[in-house]
Amino acid sequence: MRGLVNMRNNENYYEILGVSQNASPEDIKKAYRQKALQYHPDRNPGDKDAEEKFKKASEAYSVLIDSEKRSVYDRFGEEGLKGEGYSGFSGFDSSAFEDFEDILGRFFNFGFGDFFGSRQRQRRAYPRRGRDLALELEVTLEEAAFGTEKEIKLNRKEMCPQCSGSKMQPGTGKSTCHYCDGRGQIHIRRGFFTIAQTCHRCKGTGEIIDSPCKKCHGTGKVSRKRTLSVKIPAGVDEGHKLRMAGEGEAGEKGAPSGDLYILIRLKKHKFFEREGSDLHCQISITFPQAALGTTVEVPTLEDKQELKIPAGTQTDEIFKIKGRGVKDLERKTKGNLYVRVNIKTPKNLTKKQKEILRQFEELSSDEEDKNILNKVKDILH
Numbered sequence: 101m102r103g104l105v106n107m108r109n110n111e112n113y114y115e116i117l118g119v120s121q122n123a124s125p126e127d128i129k130k131a132y133r134q135k136a137l138q139y140h141p142d143r144n145p146g147d148k149d150a151e152e153k154f155k156k157a158s159e160a161y162s163v164l165i166d167s168e169k170r171s172v173y174d175r176f177g178e179e180g181l182k183g184e185g186y187s188g189f190s191g192f193d194s195s196a197f198e199d200f201e202d203i204l205g206r207f208f209n210f211g212f213g214d215f216f217g218s219r220q221r222q223r224r225a226y227p228r229r230g231r232d233l234a235l236e237l238e239v240t241l242e243e244a245a246f247g248t249e250k251e252i253k254l255n256r257k258e259m260c261p262q263c264s265g266s267k268m269q270p271g272t273g274k275s276t277c278h279y280c281d282g283r284g285q286i287h288i289r290r291g292f293f294t295i296a297q298t299c300h301r302c303k304g305t306g307e308i309i310d311s312p313c314k315k316c317h318g319t320g321k322v323s324r325k326r327t328l329s330v331k332i333p334a335g336v337d338e339g340h341k342l343r344m345a346g347e348g349e350a351g352e353k354g355a356p357s358g359d360l361y362i363l364i365r366l367k368k369h370k371f372f373e374r375e376g377s378d379l380h381c382q383i384s385i386t387f388p389q390a391a392l393g394t395t396v397e398v399p400t401l402e403d404k405q406e407l408k409i410p411a412g413t414q415t416d417e418i419f420k421i422k423g424r425g426v427k428d429l430e431r432k433t434k435g436n437l438y439v440r441v442n443i444k445t446p447k448n449l450t451k452k453q454k455e456i457l458r459q460f461e462e463l464s465s466d467e468e469d470k471n472i473l474n475k476v477k478d479i480l481h
Contacts, residue, residue: 113160113173121174125165132161230351230358231257237362239332241369245401245426247334251327252362257349258324260316265353267320272311277302321350330362335429337374338366371399377428377435384444385409398439400424407439415443 114121117131135157137143144150163169233256239248259265268274276282280299284306288295298304312318328347336342341361348358366374373380383398393411397404398421405421418440425435446453 111156112177113164116156116160117164119164123164128161128164132157132165227351227353227355229355230349232358232361233348234361234363236365237330237332238365238367239336240367241372241374241426242401243332244336244364244366245334247336248332250330250332252330253325253327254360255323255325256347257321259350260313260320260322262315263313263320265320265350267313267316267318268309269311269313272309274307274309277306277308280306282306320352328360332364333429335377335427336364337376337426337429338364340364340429372401374426377433378425379435379437380440381437382440382442383407384442385413386444386446390414390441390443398437400437401426405437409441413441413443415441417441 139154279301284304344360347360421437424437
């Protein structure tokens with residue numbers, strides 16, 4: 101059983117966090133998280149009592165989470181820690197708070213390392229991948245259905261040939277950023293805390309280029325016009341995206357280039373309308389053809405197909421020609437062609453045509469419906 105030690109104001113570290121002397125490291129972390137969120141000064145602006153409680157909880161956590169410090173504290177109390185070189189709150193090792201730095205630091209926008217007076221960990225600036233590019237490409241229905249290869253032109257940022265992306269004039273070098281002393285970060289006091297921010301002068305690199313490259317003006321990249329060949333797979337549709345890996349802008353310092361995304365736009369077709377892998381079209385037939393039945397020739401994207409129109413067909417009836425649609429890009433099967441029939445009303449009738457139609461009208465009103473078709477056939481023939 102651990103010995104009970106006293107702290108100033110008759111409080112000890114265990115009581116401050118509200119845990120027992122046998123508490124596990126996980127229990128201590130959990131208790132500290134609750135205290136830190138409850139008494140953080142950003143949540144209690146101007147409340148000196150909350151600020152003091154937060155400070156005490158942080159101090160208690162930094163000791164109890166460290167097995168060696170906790171052992172000294174359990175045996176000799178706070179005086180024992182001072183004897184081991186521990187001089188109070190300002191001398192804490194912020195590594196004890198790494199588990200909470202990401203959680204609370206992002207939530208409250210401050211750095212624990214600066215709060216406890218220790219050295220702030222410098223963020224490493226990694227080379228950035230090149231920017232992705234996107235453009236639209238218009239294709240015909242036939243090109244989308246059967247696939248094709250097209251050329252595209254674009255402007256993109258590429259590595260500067262003069263400085264090879266270093267951003268420096270050849271033969272020159274870099275110097276330490278004096279604004280942040282080469283750390284890549286600057287520290288700003290905000291009340292009780294110190295916030296670490298990326299240095300705006302060196303952009304976090306800790307270095308300043310003495311003589312920027314004249315060709316790229318210190319950017320490491322230049323704009324180039326390029327012509328690329330793009331393979332359009334059979335079956336692409338409106339809104340489909342094609343990805344060309346590595347054809348975007350150049351990355352920094354050897355980082356990979358971005359990608360190029362091509363957005364497919366489909367030109368409107370004069371005869372066909374597309375719906376997924378199916379095609380739709382409309383043909384016109386005469387009234388006699390609809391009434392008596394006929395066979396018509398229907399164009400498709402590949403050839404011409406004969407379509408049988410049964411007797412008595414009505415306007416807007418739809419017929420299917422199987423397998424004459426567009427290839428499905430994923431399933432590799434072909435859709436169908438759907439043909440809508442429109443019965444064309446004749447204009448500028450001759451005298452004889454008008455006479456035949458009047459006879460048909462009389463027969464339609466005098467005879468039963470089942471005899472009409474046969475009589476129409478007799479008249480027309």
